[in-house]
Amino acid sequence: MKTDEIKIMLDAFYNGETTAAEELRLLEYFSSEYVADELLDEKEVFLSMYQAEPIDVPPALETKLENLIDNLASEEKQKAEINAGSNRKHLLRWVGSAAACIAVLISVTFYFNNKPDAGQPTVSPKQQTAENLSEADKKALKEAEDALILLSSNFNKGVNQLAIVTSSLDKSNEILNKTLNRKKDKES
Template sequence: MELNKIEILLEKYFQGETSIAEENELRNYFSSPDVAQHLEQYKPMFGYFSLPKEQMLKQETPLLSIPKFRDGDKKRYIAWLSIAASVVVLLGIGTYMFYNYDTVNKKEDLGTYDDPEVALRETQKALALLSNHVNVGIESVYYINEYQESKELIFKQ
């Protein structure tokens, strides 16, 4: 009868439907010496879960020893530590500037012209384009003005 119950519990265990009490019952069964022959294959699995309880940490880890300083040594240590931190910060800034130097220079080059006549033509093109866009904006303002006047006429009456 007990063997049948253990097989049912095993099936429930593999389906993920067992309770803690049922899992403890399985663990107790597989840790006993009288396990059925056809269930021997599951013994290492349930025996594995009981091993960590029995194992103890035997290796001791040494504590980090903090050096003891005399008064002068402590000041010297702090001075060297601050110098090292400054060097690390400067190296970081230098590395950042080195890798971003090309992008900074590319942004500064906005298209210069050696020939004054070419520069004049390009400036005139840019100003004409700007003028067209400003005129479109002014036309929109006229429509808004017309709308405002119409609204005032309608709502005054």
């Protein structure tokens, strides 16, 4: 067999994807004297798996492992529920703060737009442009723009954090579903 074929079969073997016939071909190859130099380390590893004495597995080990997995799954579920609750509170606080900031910005904008300036001639809406705004109005407009940019940035961060939380919840649900499916299969 070619070295490339052996490497592919070894990868499949280590991933648990080989058939009994393929494992037998690998065993025959590594048992022969004609092993490629680059596969000598693999030969030792592979042959050690087939020449080792069988391991005695205690009869209660499977039950202990199942209980351990169930306990870990329930702990993860509890942690996820706690994290989801605290994340919801954090999200609600953040949304409330963002809404308050928007309300303040809108109020300030309306105040400065509708405030008559003393000593300034009244400008009709048709005449009002960025060129004939007072310095105070330009400054207020710039501050409002900066505040909206900051708000947008913080909102985007919150949305990204929400995506991370959603991803974590999805992973937790997946683990829980796998565990529950295993229990159902064993009960059937």
